[in-house]
Amino acid sequence: xxxxxxxxxxxxxxxxxxxxxxxxxxxxxxxxxxxxxxxxxxxxxxxxxxxxxxxxxxxxxxxxxxxxxxxxxxxxxxxxxxxxxxxxxxxxxxxxxxxxxxxxxxxxxxxxxxxxxxxxxxxxxxxxxxxxxxxxxxxxxxxxxxxxxxxxxxxxxxxxxxxxxxxxxxxxxxxxxxxxxxxxxxxxxxxxxxxxxxxxxxxxxxxxxxxxxxxxxxxxxxxxxxxxxxxxxxxxxxxxxxxxxxxxxxxxxx
Numbered sequence: 428x429x430x431x432x433x434x435x436x437x438x439x440x441x442x443x444x445x446x447x448x449x450x451x452x453x454x455x456x457x458x459x460x461x462x463x464x465x466x467x468x469x470x471x472x473x474x475x476x477x478x479x480x481x482x483x484x485x486x487x488x489x490x491x492x493x494x495x496x497x498x499x500x501x502x503x504x505x506x507x508x509x510x511x512x513x514x515x516x517x518x519x520x521x522x523x524x525x526x527x528x529x530x531x532x533x534x535x536x537x538x539x540x541x542x543x544x545x546x547x548x549x550x551x552x553x554x555x556x557x558x559x560x561x562x563x564x565x566x567x568x569x570x571x572x573x574x575x576x577x578x579x580x581x582x583x584x585x586x587x588x589x590x591x592x593x594x595x596x597x598x599x600x601x602x603x604x605x606x607x608x609x610x611x612x613x614x615x616x617x618x619x620x621x622x623x624x625x626x627x628x629x630x631x632x633x634x635x636x637x638x639x640x641x642x643x644x645x646x647x648x649x650x651x652x653x654x655x656x657x658x659x660x661x662x663x664x665x666x667x668x669x670x671x672x673x674x675x676x677x678x679x680x681x
Contacts, residue, residue, distance in 0.1 A: 429631070429632070429633075429634050429656045430462065430463065430464055430634070430656075430681070431462075431463045431464065431650065431656060431657045431677040431680070431681055432463075432464040432465075432466065432590060432634055432636060432656065432657035433463060433464070433465050433466075433657050433658050433660065433670075433673055433674045433677050434465075434466045434467070434468065434489075434517070434551065434592075434636065434657065434658070434659050434660065434664075435466070435467040435468065435660050435664025435665075435670055436468045436491065436519060436522075436638075436659055436660065436661050436664060437449075437467065437468060437469045437470060437491075437664060437665060438470075438491070438524075438661060439470060440470075440665055441469070441470070441473070441665065443473060443476065446469050446470070446473040446476065446477055447473075447476060447477070447480060449467075449665070449666075449667055450467070450469070450476075450477045450480040450481055450486075451480055452667035453465070453467065453481065453484070453486050453667060453670070454480055454481050454483075454484040454486060456667065456671055456674075457484055457485040457486050457674075458484055458485065459484075459485055460485045461485065461678065462678070462681045463674060463677045463678050463681050464487065464657075465485060465486050465487065465674055466486065466487040466488060466489055466516065466517055467481075467486060467487075467488050467489075467664065468488070468489050468490065468491050468517070468519055469488065470491070471490055471491065471492075471505060474488065474490060474510075474513050474515070475513050478513050478514045478515075482514065487516045487517065488514065488515060488516070488517070489510070489515045489516055489517030489518050489519065489548075489549075489551070490505065490510050490515055490517075490518045490519070491518075491519050491522070492505070492518070492519065492520070492522075492525060492539075493505050493506060493507055493510055493518050493520070493539055493542070493543065493548075494506055494539070494542075495535070495538035495539045495541070495542040496542070497542070507542055507543050507545075507546040507548045508546060510548060511546060511547075511548060515548065516548070516549055517548070517549045517550075517551055517590070518539075518543050518548055518549070518550055518551065519551045519553065519592075519659075520536050520539045520540055520543070520550050520551065520552050520553065520577075521533070521536035521539075521552055521553045521554070521573075521577055522553045522594070523553060523555050523594055523596045523599060524599070526553075527596070533572070533573055533576030533577045534576065536552060536576075536577040537576060537577050537578065537579050537580065540552055540577065540578065540581065540589065541580060541581065544581065544585050544588055544589070547588075549588055549589070549590060550588075550589055550590070551590045551591075551592050551636070551659065552577050552578060552589060552590070552591055552592065553592045553593075553594050553638065553659070554570055554573040554574060554577065554591065554592070554593055554594070554617075555569075555570075555573075555593060555594040555595045555596050555599075555638075555639070556569040556570065556595060556596060556597075557596045557597060558596070558597035561595065561597060566613065567613075567616055570593070570613060570616060570617065571616075571620060574591075574617065574620050575620075578591075583625045583626075583629050586621070586625055586629050586632070586633055587629065587632035587633060589633060590633075590634045590635075590636060591617060591633060591634070591635045591636070592635070592636040592637075592638045592659045593610065593613050593614060593617065593635060593636070593637055593638065594637070594638035594639050594659060595609075595613075595639050597639075598639030598640050599638070599639050599640070599661065600640070600661060600662065601640065602640055603639075603640060604639055604640040604641070604642075604645055605637070605639060607645075607648040607649055607651070607652055610637045610649055610652065610655060611652040611653070611654060611655060614635050614637070614652065614654035614655050615653075615654045617635050617654070618630055618631075618633075618635065618654050621633055634656040634657060635654060635655065635656050636655070636656060636657040636658055636659045637649050637655050637657075637658055637659070638658065638659030638660070638661070640661070640662075641658040641659070641660045641661075641663060641673060642663050642669065642673070643663070643669055643672035643673055643676070646658065646672070646673045646676035646677070647676045647679070647680070650676055650677055650680050651680055657677065658673060658677075660673055
């Protein structure tokens with residue numbers, strides 16, 4: 428059975444004091460491992476201090492992005508080796524905000540995913556359609572294209588080391604959220620794509636998260652669906668109480 432993963436994406440929020448305070452609260456909430464995985468993704472400048480606070484707790488941590496090269500003259504970039512050096516287990520790749528605002532393509536996401544896997548860092552690869560694409564009936568087409576290109580070249584024996592996050596662009600930071608049925612439909616399609624590319628055994632090992640205005644009041648409905656294996660939480664992860672309520676929903680269903 429796949430373990431739930433509840434991941435908090437702090438995006439470009441909080442200062443050092445706020446990051447430290449939130450990390451300490453989470454470390455107190457989850458001092459020892461349970462049957463749900465919990466992770467946070469602070470801004471890169473706070474990764475090291477957050478890591479020191481969370482070290483020894485049940486909360487993992489990761490980065491919001493990375494570069495596909497291991498080292499070199501790439502000013503402003505961060506490598507997977509650097510992330511591993513500060514204890515990261517995960518890295519978010521291809522978040523819709525980066526795809527839209529930073530012109531991040533499927534090709535770039537794929538290069539980063541392969542680089543992360545090569546160093547045993549777990550990539551959280553994000554996929555999702557815009558409102559215009561959904562209203563035009565192109566959701567499945569868009570998701571399939573992103574899936575095929577962003578995860579190209581990943582062998583069957585490594586696919587279980589990937590986390591996929593379905594995050595409809597129209598539901599991120601808007602207060603809108605896909606219904607449980609809408610989210611499950613896309614997650615089920617993604618599972619079928621995994622079966623088609625690999626086989627059912629490998630497909631059943633891959634965790635697919637839902638991201639898009641996940642809150643305590645909709646967590647049970649979303650997480651209770653058969654192909655939704657956790658949540659990539661944005662705004663609700665910036666307050667320990669609301670994030671803890673979402674994690675509690677996962678524990679209740681695990």
